[in-house]
Ligand code: TYD
């Protein structure tokens with residue numbers, strides 16, 4: 001029997017009946033009825049044959065796509081080695097984080113490196129963009145500027161001008177006149193992104209679209225834009241911090257997970273060549289609750305500091321607050337510490353923070369988090385010259401993680417002389433670093449905090465006792 005279906009135009013989720021709000025993406029008035037799908041044994045698309053495809057094999061040699069470098073390492077690395085012609089990119093981030101600044105600076109760089117660049121602002125008047133360019137010292141850069149939101153006019157101009165790179169700031173301000181809804185709505189954003197991406201492919205133009213992120217942390221409206229484009233970059237940072245991180249979360253032309261680190265100054269964004277030094281710059285004397293994690297971001301080691309604070313809770317349900325790391329991962333580490341390490345956080349509020357506005361996603365940070373938590377709870381500082389890394393499993397075992405040697409080399413470069421790390425069959429890494437291999441949490445507590453596991457001591461309060 002023929003059956004009608006309902007599909008959300010925002011996220012593509014299908015529903016059995018119509019509803020005002022899509023419960024998959026939360027958008028309103030995006031669910032549309034789709035005509036009955038013919039059921040039963042299918043004759044290929046109604047029995048009509050299409051053209052036959054030409055099939056090839058995997059061995060066919062394909063040339064690497066040509067790339068243009070901006071000449072800014074932090075940007076080029078995140079792009080996978082430079083900008084690929086004909087690729088569509090989405091740059092997402094909170095309003096005010098510095099997306100327009102970043103892209104104006106990038107536009108100027110690519111312009112000077114020989115690309116014909118058009119920057120279309122739908123948010124600011126040309127005078128405003130010119131003022132900013134002036135302040136950034138870019139007024140002589142060859143960038144063509146327009147303030148416009150009408151997609152048809154923009155595409156017509158692009159067809160005639162034949163640029164190499166187009167920057168659309170932002171996709172939420174674009175208005176496609178063939179779509180019957182307000183700018184910024186899911187269907188408008190989707191249609192505009194679709195047209196612009198198509199244009200990029202058809203004319204072999206690199207297309208960078210800016211997308212504002214909603215409070216829930218999604219690029220407003222359509223996750224579908226993420227599926228349409230080749231590359232998705234997020235520009236992140238904390239207000240009040242100068243540091244900004246450009247992170248590749250998807251890249252068809254390079255590795256994802258790469259980050260580029262910038263500092264927002266009075267003269268725009270400046271690249272940060274040695275992020276580890278920057279993230280550790282504010283460390284003073286050893287303090288309880290502080291642990292240095294030797295992490296890997298994409299292809300590069302980055303050291304950063306975890307800070308924990310533990311205090312008796314006035315609430316029946318103690319607070320767990322975390323900035324820069326995953327909240328549910330924190331809950332897991334607390335549970336494992338309690339049941340496998342004999343360290344209880346019951347009745348205690350726990351705050352965890354990554355210094356400098358960095359956001360860590362690697363599971364290898366588990367051991368540094370555990371160390372920061374125990375150190376805060378025991379009021380015992382870790383040695384100042386120690387770094388930690390290792391994933392903790394639910395059984396309490398410490399698991400190996402990739403790129404041990406790179407992590408240790410970076411630690412040594414920054415003056416660290418001890419590392420607490422997972423067990424390894426063969427010792428790698430520079431000679432100048434003393435390596436403490438820990439098998440599991442009990443072993444870890446013993447070696448790092450110099451105490452026996454309290455369960456073995458017969459302690460009842462679950463504290464680790466320092467000698
Ligand atoms: P902007 O690029 O407009 O952010 P977005 O496009 O993501 O909304 O940047 C806004 C902030 O950056 C603004 O609060 C001021 C700051 N800023 C500087 O600190 N230095 C500068 O040179 C510029 C241009 C902006």
Ligand code: MG
Nearest residue numbers: 099100123169
């Ligand atoms: Mg902006």
